[in-house]
Amino acid sequence: MTTSELVKTVADLADARAKLTGRVAVVMTMGALHDGHEALLRAARERADHVITTIFVNPLQFGPAEDLDRYPRTLESDLEICARAGADLVFAPSAREMYPDGPPQVRLNPGPLGEELEGASRPGFFHGVLTVVLKLLQLTRPDLTFFGEKDYQQLTLVTRMVRDLNVPVEVVGVPTVREPDGLALSSRNRYLSADERVAALALSAGLRAASEAAAAGSSASDALAVAHAKITNEPGVRLDYLVLLAPDLGPAPEHGPARLLVAARTGTTRLIDNIPIELL
Numbered sequence: 001m002t003t004s005e006l007v008k009t010v011a012d013l014a015d016a017r018a019k020l021t022g023r024v025a026v027v028m029t030m031g032a033l034h035d036g037h038e039a040l041l042r043a044a045r046e047r048a049d050h051v052i053t054t055i056f057v058n059p060l061q062f063g064p065a066e067d068l069d070r071y072p073r074t075l076e077s078d079l080e081i082c083a084r085a086g087a088d089l090v091f092a093p094s095a096r097e098m099y100p101d102g103p104p105q106v107r108l109n110p111g112p113l114g115e116e117l118e119g120a121s122r123p124g125f126f127h128g129v130l131t132v133v134l135k136l137l138q139l140t141r142p143d144l145t146f147f148g149e150k151d152y153q154q155l156t157l158v159t160r161m162v163r164d165l166n167v168p169v170e171v172v173g174v175p176t177v178r179e180p181d182g183l184a185l186s187s188r189n190r191y192l193s194a195d196e197r198v199a200a201l202a203l204s205a206g207l208r209a210a211s212e213a214a215a216a217g218s219s220a221s222d223a224l225a226v227a228h229a230k231i232t233n234e235p236g237v238r239l240d241y242l243v244l245l246a247p248d249l250g251p252a253p254e255h256g257p258a259r260l261l262v263a264a265r266t267g268t269t270r271l272i273d274n275i276p277i278e279l280l
Helices: 010-018 035-047 075-085 125-140 149-164 187-191 194-215 220-232
Strands: 005-007 024-029 050-055 089-091 144-148 170-174 238-245 256-266 269-279
Touching: 005 010, 010 089, 010 125, 024 035, 024 125, 035 050, 035 075, 035 144, 035 170, 050 075, 050 125, 075 089, 089 125, 125 149, 144 149, 149 170, 149 256, 149 269, 187 269, 194 220, 194 256, 194 269, 220 238, 220 256, 220 269
Parallel strands: 005 089, 024 050, 024 144, 050 089, 144 170
Antiparallel strands: 238 256, 256 269
């Protein structure tokens, strides 16, 4: 297993990036890497000559009551995963390095979709996400960038940003990686107690039940009701939202491909998940 080169400053990143030839991919992360991140890195490795990983816990996307200080920092084990998955270069800057003048005065407006779903529950969240994504795209200058479908709204907004602003990069979505019991992999899963983890299975179970109902001919509203019942029948889960929308997160179609998205809390941990659904 080769070692990934680690750089922590913008200047060192520029020097290292200048040495990379051919197609370059970037996978942006906040660290605490798991098998889902490794799947992103391996997907990038398959399509690019060189892979850059960024590891940065972005303060712009944490609200005042959220877990910035609590968010896990595991750089040593993250570097092992990056090396195993074939990342050539890891950029792991400090907040001061990324924002030398303090919180940036200019931030990207995500538009109406950025104020819905996660944006409604976490005001300003996607302003912070898209600002750091665009900044990292400028710094790494990739041909491709890979995002997981688990954060489906993020993937949709990054794709829209790149298209609307003519950013010269291809955005690639990678399917959600799950535990054998169906739980979507997330860095926040480590916060769950044993009982909370069992309760969290209601999210993926509800999504699967809705998908099966739609495949059997249920309408959009009936499939949504199936998921709602499955999730809310679990007393350890507090539902935030459950919506069925089009793949681009516009209004749900009567027939054809759609996306079912859920957010809920179990204990103090907020989890999200989603699944593609085909409405007959």
